[in-house]
Amino acid sequence: MSVYVASKATCEAPIHAYTKLYRVKTVFLRYANVVGSRLRHEVVWDLINKQVTQEPSRARDHRGGRQVRSYVYIDDTYRTNNSYMEKDRDKLREV
Secondary structure, eight states: OOHHHHHHHHHHHHHHHHHHHHTOOOOOOOOSEEEOTTOOSSHHHHHHHHHHSSOGGGGSOTTTTOOOOOEEEHHHHHHHHHHHHHHTGGGOOOO
């Protein structure tokens, strides 16, 4: 188990407990690499910046082309989040 997976499990455990204890519906929306027009850091920005500027050798894929990453555009995450909130608006509770 990676530190990333452990940290996600640690954050989600209390929410799962609250869900079971109070019988409320919860949804976890995790997005891997969110990209958009204001992106100034993270995977895509760093890749382009290193390729164009000072460190093109560090921007290469060191796994022989086998590395796979998923990306989602910020507008799609906005629409998805809103669709979940609109779906059961009368049942939403702030915790």
